[in-house]
Each structure stands twice: as structure tokens, then as C-alpha cells.
Amino acid sequence: VGISRSAFYKYKDAVQPFNDMKSEHIITFYTLLKDVSGTLSSVLGVFAASGANILTINQSIPTNGCAAVTISAETSEMQESIEEMMAHAMSLEGVVRFDILAA
Numbered sequence: 001v002g003i004s005r006s007a008f009y010k011y012k013d014a015v016q017p018f019n020d021m022k023s024e025h026i027i028t029f030y031t032l033l034k035d036v037s038g039t040l041s042s043v044l045g046v047f048a049a050s051g052a053n054i055l056t057i058n059q060s061i062p063t064n065g066c067a068a069v070t071i072s073a074e075t076s077e078m079q080e081s082i083e084e085m086m087a088h089a090m091s092l093e094g095v096v097r098f099d100i101l102a103a
Contacts, residue, residue: 032097039094
């Protein structure tokens with residue numbers, strides 16, 4: 001393996017094969033939101049209602065009345081499909097765009 005015996009025994013329980021880590025479903029969504037109070041809160045409510053666990057939120061400074069927001073979420077515990085969640089988010093007032101950026 002190329003590591004010392006002491007390092008192996010120290011970290012052996014924390015190292016997992018790559019295929020085991022794929023069981024977690026982390027998806028990064030890209031959304032374009034109008035600069036209106038409460039829009040991001042409404043989108044986050046859709047994530048919460050679906051059972052997704054939000055990991056990160058990154059928002060740009062609004063320009064031309066819209067802000068780009070990326071949201072990474074762990075989706076393995078969702079009660080509805082990703083497509084249904086995305087449809088709910090797109091139906092919200094103030095949501096201009098809602099796409100999957102990375103999966």
C-alpha cells in the first residue's frame with residue numbers, strides 16, 4: 001500500500017473503497033433567483049420538504065436583478081424524485097432557472 005504500519009492502523013477505519021462512497025448521493029444544483037426578499041428561503045423550503053440535506057450554499061452578488069446560487073445537497077433520504085423537487089422549485093415565484101450542475 002505504501003504507508004507505514006502505524007499509519008495504516010491509525011486510519012484503517014476511516015478509509016473506504018471508492019464504490020462504498022458512491023452510496024451517498026450528493027448533487028450540486030445551479031439556480032438563478034430574482035433579487036426579491038424571501039426567494040432563497042422558499043427554494044430552501046422545497047429542499048427541506050423533499051427530505052434533501054443541504055451541505056453548502058454559495059450565492060453571488062445580485063446583478064441585473066438576479067443572483068446565481070449553487071446548492072449542494074445529499075439526496076439519498078429524499079421522499080420524492082429529484083425531478084419532482086426541481087419542478088416544485090421552478091414553480092416558485094422569483095426562480096428564473098434551476099438546473100443540476102454536478103452529480
